[in-house]
Amino acid sequence: MSTPLTVTRITHACQLIEIGAIRVLTDPWFSQTATYYPGERSASSVAGLGRIDAVVISHEHYDHCDLDSLVSAGFDLAIPVIGPGTVASLAKAKGFGNVHAIEAWESATVGDLTITATPGQHGVHEVTFVLQSGERTIFFGGDSLRVPELDTIPERFGRIDLAILPTNGLCVRPMNLEQTVMNAQQAAELTAMLKPTLAIPHHYAFHSGRLGDQMITKTDQDPRHYADAVARIAPDLAVRIVLPGTPVMIP
Numbered sequence: 001m002s003t004p005l006t007v008t009r010i011t012h013a014c015q016l017i018e019i020g021a022i023r024v025l026t027d028p029w030f031s032q033t034a035t036y037y038p039g040e041r042s043a044s045s046v047a048g049l050g051r052i053d054a055v056v057i058s059h060e061h062y063d064h065c066d067l068d069s070l071v072s073a074g075f076d077l078a079i080p081v082i083g084p085g086t087v088a089s090l091a092k093a094k095g096f097g098n099v100h101a102i103e104a105w106e107s108a109t110v111g112d113l114t115i116t117a118t119p120g121q122h123g124v125h126e127v128t129f130v131l132q133s134g135e136r137t138i139f140f141g142g143d144s145l146r147v148p149e150l151d152t153i154p155e156r157f158g159r160i161d162l163a164i165l166p167t168n169g170l171c172v173r174p175m176n177l178e179q180t181v182m183n184a185q186q187a188a189e190l191t192a193m194l195k196p197t198l199a200i201p202h203h204y205a206f207h208s209g210r211l212g213d214q215m216i217t218k219t220d221q222d223p224r225h226y227a228d229a230v231a232r233i234a235p236d237l238a239v240r241i242v243l244p245g246t247p248v249m250i251p
């Protein structure tokens with residue numbers, strides 16, 4: 001029997017991934033500001049998360065790296081934090097004591113969990129991740145653009161149980177609408193390469209407020225565009241759109 005694998009989206013790109021007894025939190029976000037709104041509820045406070053064995057962070061943007069909320073809620077600073085060097089420096093500065101800096105194709109281990117950074121591309125330095133434990137393999141796409149090298153993940157890591165991908169194609173208005181996150185079509189194309197048992201979109205409900213949406217960001221907030229694109233490109237693959245707080249067991 002394979003190791004139980006369950007994922008529960010907390011909000012946005014913040015996911016609680018349980019692989020057997022290991023509990024991993026990704027891209028923590030537990031607050032909001034005048035220009036950053038999750039656009040959906042948060043399924044848990046920091047205190048409500050229960051035991052966490054590792055925190056995995058793709059890049060330093062506030063909506064993925066809300067270390068201040070962890071610290072102010074009394075999160076145990078001895079819990080390992082894994083991310084690229086940019087995130088590692090921040091985490092150390094905030095007082096985290098067990099920080100692992102990994103860049104693309106480098107790995108760290110926490111107990112029976114192996115975390116490998118995979119390439120990412122975004123407005124700032126970013127990595128994505130492959131998490132492996134007990135024969136289970138998960139791809140976590142943060143809010144990266146589609147990087148061609150990601151297509152090699154199945155060759156390198158074998159069968160993917162779960163792929164979590166951003167889909168809002170975020171464009172930054174003051175930067176000539178430069179795209180910084182993969183869009184629904186690009187996420188579907190990557191999904192077709194990864195061929196996961198289940199694909200779950202995230203990073204789509206987020207908005208910048210009424211004014212911010214006019215001045216700062218342009219996004220696709222409808223994850224059904226991704227589900228439809230996968231159905232067109234790779235109709236055999238399963239996609240599930242998940243509200244925050246709904247645990248999903250991967251067979």
Ligand SMILES: [Zn+2]
Binds near residue numbers: 059061064122143
């Ligand atoms: Zn970002």
